[in-house]
Amino acid sequence: MYKAPRGTADILPEEQGYWRYVEDRAIALCLLYGYQRLDTPAFEDVQLFTRSIGEGTDIVTKEMYTFEDRSGNLLALRPEGTAPVCRAYLEHGMDNLPQPVKLYYLAAIFRYERPQAGRYRQHYQFGFEAIGDADPALDAEIVEMAWRFFELLGLGRLYLYLNSIGCKSCRPEYLESLKRYYSAHLSGLCSDCKARFEKNPLRLLDCKKTACYDVAEAAPKSTDYLCRDCKSHFETVVEYLKALKLPFDINHRLVRGLDYYTKTVFEIQPLGDGAQSALGGGGRYDDLIEELGGKPVPAIGFAAGMERVVLNLKEQKIAVPALPAPPVFVAHLGNEAKLEAVKLTSILRKDDIAAITATGDRSLKGQLRQANSLGSNYVAIIGDDEVKSGAVTLRNMMTGEQKTVSRVELIKLLTRVTQE
RNA sequence: GUGAGCGUAGCCGAGUGGUCUAAGGCGUCAGGUUGUGGCCCUGAAGAACGAGGGUUCGAAUCCCUCCGCUCACCCCA
Numbered sequence: 319m320y321k322a323p324r325g326t327a328d329i330l331p332e333e334q335g336y337w338r339y340v341e342d343r344a345i346a347l348c349l350l351y352g353y354q355r356l357d358t359p360a361f362e363d364v365q366l367f368t369r370s371i372g373e374g375t376d377i378v379t380k381e382m383y384t385f386e387d388r389s390g391n392l393l394a395l396r397p398e399g400t401a402p403v404c405r406a407y408l409e410h411g412m413d414n415l416p417q418p419v420k421l422y423y424l425a426a427i428f429r430y431e432r433p434q435a436g437r438y439r440q441h442y443q444f445g446f447e448a449i450g451d452a453d454p455a456l457d458a459e460i461v462e463m464a465w466r467f468f469e470l471l472g473l474g475r476l477y478l479y480l481n482s483i484g485c486k487s488c489r490p491e492y493l494e495s496l497k498r499y500y501s502a503h504l505s506g507l508c509s510d511c512k513a514r515f516e517k518n519p520l521r522l523l524d525c526k527k528t529a530c531y532d533v534a535e536a537a538p539k540s541t542d543y544l545c546r547d548c549k550s551h552f553e554t555v556v557e558y559l560k561a562l563k564l565p566f567d568i569n570h571r572l573v574r575g576l577d578y579y580t581k582t583v584f585e586i587q588p589l590g591d592g593a594q595s596a597l598g599g600g601g602r603y604d605d606l607i608e609e610l611g612g613k614p615v616p617a618i619g620f621a622a623g624m625e626r627v628v629l630n631l632k633e634q635k636i637a638v639p640a641l642p643a644p645p646v647f648v649a650h651l652g653n654e655a656k657l658e659a660v661k662l663t664s665i666l667r668k669d670d671i672a673a674i675t676a677t678g679d680r681s682l683k684g685q686l687r688q689a690n691s692l693g694s695n696y697v698a699i700i701g702d703d704e705v706k707s708g709a710v711t712l713r714n715m716m717t718g719e720q721k722t723v724s725r726v727e728l729i730k731l732l733t734r735v736t737q738e
Numbered sequence: 739g740u741g742a743g744c745g746u747a748g749c750c751g752a753g754u755g756g757u758c759u760a761a762g763g764c765g766u767c768a769g770g771u772u773g774u775g776g777c778c779c780u781g782a783a784g785a786a787c788g789a790g791g792g793u794u795c796g797a798a799u800c801c802c803u804c805c806g807c808u809c810a811c812c813c814c815a
Contacts, residue, residue: 623815
């Protein structure tokens with residue numbers, strides 16, 4: 319038996335209500351904020367990702383689905399959404415449009431990871447990006463929009479964390495200071511942190527081990543090392559977020575995993591225990607477009623993990639709207655009637671009434687049982703009597719009432735009733 | 739890549755060496771008289787117990803290997 323590959327999952331019909339709920343709200347949100355949809359291919363040139371995400375990051379070194387196609391092109395299934403959006407921005411000359419350009423996407427993301435709760439090898443992200451403007455007001459808009467997304471979904475008990483990790487002119491100095499500080503505490507750190515010290519010092523800050531917590535808390539803060547520009551940018555973002563009454567906390571230990579982030583970074587986390595808790599995160603990436611071969615173009619964006627959103631909807635027991643009511647069921651008795659049933663079903667559909675025909679040779683009882691378990695509210699029955707008279711018996715499955723009517727009347731009745 | 743737990747029919751799940759060629763529930767299918775559902779009743783189909791090897795007179799039950807699932811770490815949405 320074939321099974322879905324490790325870390326992938328089928329989204330079954332009974333799950334679709336959640337997905338539809340989240341997607342509908344995501345799309346409505348983007349409409350409200352003036353963001354337009356952009357769909358990009360599932361795979362891209364490998365270089366696009368290695369350049370943007372960073373050669374040394376985990377995503378690039380061990381998580382990308384990389385392959386060579388038949389003509390020898392090195393491609394990768396997209397491991398994140400921002401770089402492809404930037405690529406499309408450049409490829410289609412969107413730098414000639416009025417700036418900023420505001421785009422969003424709902425897309426599958428692929429990373430080779432060990433699966434666990436809320437983490438998959440293929441997952442879906444909803445993200446939005448505002449490209450071409452360095453105004454802190456735009457940072458505030460993106461953060462507000464992210465927060466609003468979760469509000470629209472009805473999710474509560476969320477934290478909004480904010481930080482600034484500076485830019486290429488001020489970050490080196492901060493990193494130096496961080497390493498200097500940590501080198502004095504190295505012996506007391508966990509083994510992971512010892513590795514981080516060499517590989518990615520910023521990550522030292524968000525170690526979950528209690529042993530490292532105090533060290534991280536007392537570590538130099540990136541916000542104390544910001545250059546003039548980054549400092550005033552951050553202060554303005556904070557001012558705007560306060561004015562927008564967003565319940566954010568400045569978290570000096572918040573860093574993000576991709577190399578391209580500059581200045582503002584933020585994350586939204588649920589209250590629960592620590593495991594891979596980010597529901598979504600984002601930040602500014604002012605150097606990325608230039609890195610990808612364009613002119614210097616500042617930008618900021620956010621992405622949320624759809625599976626994690628759905629997980630939290632379930633945990634918080636948020637009811638999602640039911641999917642559309644099941645179709646009208648057309649039952650028959652006998653061969654002649656069956657042909658009529660097939661024809662009637664077709665007519666109903668042409669009149670925009672969802673309908674299904676009973677197939678096979680079940681007894682009427684069996685057909686009604688089926689209609690019942692499908693949840694059909696109405697069953698149209700055609701037997702010998704109806705074939706002779708050209709009429710149809712309509713049964714209301716909720717009340718048990720039924721009456722025999724002409725086909726014209728049937729359509730009128732069903733049209734009225736299914737539009738309620 | 740590392741660590742822990744788990745693996746019995748579509749689903750849940752009993753059974754931990756010998757009436758197990760494996761219970762029960764849900765679901766599926768058929769029937770409960772002649773054209774009628776939901777409740778109820780009856781019956782049927784459906785697993786050699788993840789795979790392979792070993793221990794034993796005898797294993798779903800013990801051991802080994804592999805595979806898979808789950809959770810956690812790393813890292814991330």
